[in-house]
Amino acid sequence: MTIRTARPNRGQAFRSRMHCLRKLEAIVVEMHDPKNGVKGSVQKLNVTTIPHAVAGSDIIAWIRNKMQSTPEDAQVFGTMLVAYGFIYPLQNHRKLVMCNDSSLYRFQTPYFWPVQKWVPEDSDYAIYLAKRNIRKKGILEPYEQAHYSHLHDWLNHKWDFIVMQATEQYKASRDRNKSDRVVLDCQERAYWIVNRPPRYTQSALDCGPDRLVDPNVEEKITFDQYRRVNVFYQQAIMRPRVKSSVSLGALVKYITTYKNHDPFLASCQPSNPWQTDHDAYWTLNVRRVEVPTKMRVERWSFSLFELLTDLRGRDDFKIFLKKEFSGENLAFWEAAEELKWGTASSMSAKAETIFKTFLAPGAPRWINIDGRTMGLTVKGLDHPHRYVLEAAQTHVFMLMKKDTFFRYLKSPTYKDIQKKALNPEPHNFSPAQLEQNARNRSPGIHPIILWQQEEEEKTKAAAAAVPVDVKAVMSKIDRKK
């Protein structure tokens, strides 16, 4: 009918979501089946009766039967079919929902299904609007009128062609019999309601920007690419694979360990702040709290990673290590983290301090790592970069994980904190109290302020930790004398 102008190939041609639309298409085709599909009835329009209309309740019953779902799910599914344009309502044509009553619907002709490859173009829309305008002036809705004037402006160069096409289609439609004409009009109108929705409604076919790369296009793979792909595949085969029983077992273990800590599955003490508007939970679990809660302390025992990521746990670990006079491992690990995530300008200064404090022979906090790693690290420190301490840091982490961590869990420090830890009583708010809580909601301290406080503390601690230079102190005392 219309000549399709070739879309300028900007490389943006691929529409997403075709996959799920094909599944819907299969279901709709089944609905059409004369034996097992939805039962049809007729639409009475003044004098003419038009076949092939179906009642909403029939469609929903068929969906329920086919998918074994609840009436609500079936209604949602039906609404989805209407929203995508597979079925259109006959009575209230602008409201694209499926109602579970005797309101009539009809199946859209496959030509207008969204799975078709062609995109509804502006020129097609212009022809449609022009045709309706020719048939009866003033029939266009306000939003359609707005679209029409807009298209008239920017498709002006093609306007003669558009008007010509519209007139041709109008003449062709006059030659058809009445019921066919009504049906075709309804179909086209429904198609354009779906693809050019009225104001303040959304089109369900809206899917965001087009993809840049079309995965359906067969790419020509070059010789070089094949070689590299084969090397990659060979490496992939060599890769050690863990048995699925081990992986699934690990997943199950992780989930079971954390089951009581998941707020969606277990209640949290004293009360969930989202439900009661009382932020006792958050105040009790702040970073620098004196006495942590029992759940928090329990979480430290799950793994060294958990213990170190929770800064309160790290502090507790430090206390334990101080008693054992083996704090240098953790201090080195922390310094390496600082180096990794710090600013690039501070990198060489930090690397210097780390070398002097931890790695130089005879350093005040010398760490015990194997000779090879030490050699590599020291060499790397000549040209320090973010990850120069990676090997040493991993070594130290494994040391702590395999040895110190377990000793910590059995130590009196940990047992002590377990005893001291709070186990807050669950809140029991009356509705009046809940309302008061809602009124007293406060935002709490902004994380930026907390972060600044942390940074200040860190610099103070770093300054205090610098090993005292005895000679300088002595010379100062001498000078005073």
Place this chain on the structure above:
Amino acid sequence: MGEMEQLRKEAESLKDQINAARKAVQDTTLQEAAAGVAVVGRVQMKTRKTLRGHLAKIYAMHWATDSKLCVSASQDGKLIVWDSVTTNKVNAIPLKSSWVMTCAYAPSGNLVACGGLDNMCSIYNLKGKDGNVKVMRELAAHTGYLSCCRFISDTEIITSSGDCTCILWDIETGTQKTVYAGHQGDCMSLAVSPDFNFFISGACDFTSKLWDIREGTCRQTFPGHESDVNAIGFFPNGNAVITGSDDTTCKLFDLRADQELITYQDSSVMCGVTSLAPSLSGRLILAGYDDFNVNIWDALKAERVGVLAGHDNRVSCIGVSADGMACCTGSWDSFLKIWN
């Protein structure tokens, strides 16, 4: 041309070998492994807060690490930082380009980033003097739209783009540090591992890839989906990856077993997954769909255990806070809802 044929045949046979190797380590099914685990039962969550203020579709949201603040990006050209407890807007940042598709909050809370059809990632400094939020950096090098960005620290950020690459940037100098190329379709989403050593990206070539951040190499590729991979996330233990796709399924891939272990699908679910997030323990996977609902899946039994229905349009983004207490969904109906 004979050599090309040979190489092609070799590639096919290698692919078969990989599949065979993957099958060889499959010694148990999910049903057996999770047989001893108790059933979770129906999970019902209610909307606790609704964040109103955006005027157009919300494309992305991200929680801050304090679990109370979150940032959302909408195509009305605004980036809003919300205090979700009081539903106040802490910052409303006007953007130069309103076609924004992603946003991210830095772990320290100092920076937020956003990007979209302008092909650039803009970094905003929240701790400026006088409470003024200004653009700190504009990272431009991508030749396609920015689909996702995630901070690693205050100095590094990873972005994924429609030009099929991901880039690691140095924020201080505003330059690219590493380009991760290998996908053959638009990269749609990315997620960083809990230990910040790896990240995964999902793309429109139906695969997801695991990348080593430092080395810049692709360590593993996970095929298996039949359509674009729209959403991706790490399982909390860092050893498994969950992906959601337009083919209406979510899949769990294990990094050590190098293959897909679990598929989350239901015959009554007929629309694509737009976003997903695991709960704190990993037992629940919340996935947002095109049919305006969020389905909650039991990760071990692969069954639907709940639905979050309340949005009037597609759920475009979902996030679970760091302390696991609340889940936030953002939708094209311009509202954000906090569920619990």
